[in-house]
Amino acid sequence: MSGRLPYGKRYKYPHMIGDDIEIWERFVDKYPGYFNTVDYDWRVGKGMSLDQTWDPKIKRMATMLTQKRIDVIGWKDDQPVIIEVKKRVGLSTLGQVLGYKTLFINEFPKIKTPELMIITEIIGADDLMILKIFDIPVEIV
Secondary structure (H helix, E strand, O other): OOOOEEOOOOOOOOOOOHHHHHHHHHHHHHOOOOOOEEEEEEEEOOOOOOOOOOOHHHHHHHHHHHOEEEEEEEEEOOEEEEEEEEEEEOHHHHHHHHHHHHHHHHHOOOOOOOEEEEEEEEEOHHHHHHHHHOOOOEEEO
């Protein structure tokens, strides 16, 4: 499988705003050709479900708004890499990427198990040490 979009800078990145865009573009500049293709704003999980009495459009909207959203999935051929882009990384980011990976595997069992990556501008030594223990690469740009 591959992503829907070419890897590179874009006019707009779904779901990304402000600092996240700047950080992502610094990564793209630093590592041109790192991925073949990418997907942005990839939803995983069931999200919130409302009972059958709700209007189907409202039910669908509630589900979409409460699903977890992966910032970027980078594709190296058929190998997905779940990427969290964040100005400042803390331990909550570890929970995010592990949760995303679990939901991705559950929903897409036929796709290779995703690798994880965090791209950031600021990270403390303790957080970096813990992410290394979990073998999660952190790119500081």
